[in-house]
Amino acid sequence: MKQHDRLTLDSRIVQIGVGRDDRTGAISYPIYPSATYRHPAVGESTGFDYTRSGNPTRQILEEGLADLEGGARGLAFSSGMAALTTLFLHFSAGDHIVVSEDLYGGTYRVLDQIFGKLGLASSYVDTTDTAAIAKAIRPETRAVLVETPGNPLLGIADIAAISELCKSRKLLFIVDNTFLTPYLQRPLELGADIVVHSGTKYLGGHNDLCAGVLVAREEDLGERLYFLQNSTGAILPPQDCWLLMRSLKTLPLRLERHCQNARQVAAWLARHPRVTAVYFPGLPDHPGHALSQRQAKDFGGMLSFRVESNELARQVLQRLQMISFAESLGGVESLMTLPAVQTHGDIPEPERLRLGVCESLLRLSVGIESAEDIIADLEQALA
Numbered sequence: 356m357k358q359h360d361r362l363t364l365d366s367r368i369v370q371i372g373v374g375r376d377d378r379t380g381a382i383s384y385p386i387y388p389s390a391t392y393r394h395p396a397v398g399e400s401t402g403f404d405y406t407r408s409g410n411p412t413r414q415i416l417e418e419g420l421a422d423l424e425g426g427a428r429g430l431a432f433s434s435g436m437a438a439l440t441t442l443f444l445h446f447s448a449g450d451h452i453v454v455s456e457d458l459y460g461g462t463y464r465v466l467d468q469i470f471g472k473l474g475l476a477s478s479y480v481d482t483t484d485t486a487a488i489a490k491a492i493r494p495e496t497r498a499v500l501v502e503t504p505g506n507p508l509l510g511i512a513d514i515a516a517i518s519e520l521c522k523s524r525k526l527l528f529i530v531d532n533t534f535l536t537p538y539l540q541r542p543l544e545l546g547a548d549i550v551v552h553s554g555t556k557y558l559g560g561h562n563d564l565c566a567g568v569l570v571a572r573e574e575d576l577g578e579r580l581y582f583l584q585n586s587t588g589a590i591l592p593p594q595d596c597w598l599l600m601r602s603l604k605t606l607p608l609r610l611e612r613h614c615q616n617a618r619q620v621a622a623w624l625a626r627h628p629r630v631t632a633v634y635f636p637g638l639p640d641h642p643g644h645a646l647s648q649r650q651a652k653d654f655g656g657m658l659s660f661r662v663e664s665n666e667l668a669r670q671v672l673q674r675l676q677m678i679s680f681a682e683s684l685g686g687v688e689s690l691m692t693l694p695a696v697q698t699h700g701d702i703p704e705p706e707r708l709r710l711g712v713c714e715s716l717l718r719l720s721v722g723i724e725s726a727e728d729i730i731a732d733l734e735q736a737l738a
């Protein structure tokens with residue numbers, strides 16, 4: 356374990372589960388599908404009693420996730436929404452949270468249409484402006500939840516500054532780190548209390564798995580989240596825990612290629628005459644470029660762009676050949692979405708339009724195919 360602590364993040368990711376199955380020495384940690392476990396005697400346990408409460412395969416994954424994010428406790432869920440829902444159950448009726456307005460539509464939907472009815476209020480603000488967050492805080496505010504880079508407009512929030520604000524106001528600070536992953540951005544080290552992921556995206560990385568993750572910086576908060584996970588039960592099944600562990604091992608390699616491709620595609624799109632705006636923090640004229648350089652290792656593989664008209668956006672989606680017109684992001688295959696009708700369709704239209712999420716805006720999850728082929732596909736689709 357001492358040696359493990361000295362390893363780089365790249366090596367620790369590859370080594371998840373290695374040397375943990377003492378009986379067989381398995382390199383790939385086994386899948387334990389057992390739902391329940393024999394007790395050695397009354398009042399005794401092997402450490403595992405029932406799989407919702409604890410599973411050996413999930414334990415290895417959860418320890419690996421906590422290690423990668425630099426937190427005390429990691430928890431794996433059946434989807435990103437299951438992780439967020441469990442997290443929101445931490446709050447009580449009458450509480451209020453401040454949330455990024457540029458965020459995944461499903462997070463908006465669960466807060467607005469489910470938790471809102473249960474008495475948890477939320478306000479949506481431009482979290483690229485820390486002063487706007489401060490202004491939205493009320494006496495009953497308990498937490499700030501930030502997605503950075505934002506979704507779909509890729510705005511950058513200042514994690515360290517928001518963390519200072521939250522500390523001074525005794526608020527929980529939660530960062531959805533789905534777009535960049537702990538390989539590129541480390542919110543807990545910048546002062547966040549909890550990191551959330553849709554593990555369906557870059558952590559899983561192959562568009563073949565639905566998963567969610569919470570990591571808490573401190574043990575007591577981790578214990579509280581574990582209580583909620585065990586009590587409500589939206590755990591990641593053992594087979595999927597194994598698949599997520601397997602996928603994580605190539606995270607650095609995949610992300611390097613995603614980032615490299617996204618830089619090339621963004622630069623190409625920015626020069627295209629039928630593209631009217633490109634939203635990518637790696638472009639020097641992006642308002643969050645300098646902040647992103649300071650707080651993240653690279654700019655990630657996500658970008659959005661606006662085309663001349665709604666008709667052209669539809670034409671592009673119709674004509675794509677290699678790139679798939681599909682929801683989701685973060686997999687090795689390039690995917691394009693129309694956020695206004697897909698990922699952000701549940702945000703009321705006036706609010707969407709105010710943010711600029713209209714039907715001429717396309718979001719591209721740049722995959723790890725060759726940049727040349729991605730650009731060629733975009734070129735013929737935009738022609």
Ligand SMILES: Cc1ncc(COP(=O)(O)O)c(C=O)c1O
Nearest residue numbers: 434435436459531533553555566
């Ligand atoms: C940033 C972000 N957070 C959370 C979620 C929800 O995750 P899942 O789809 O795995 O439930 C998504 C899904 O797209 C997302 O993009």
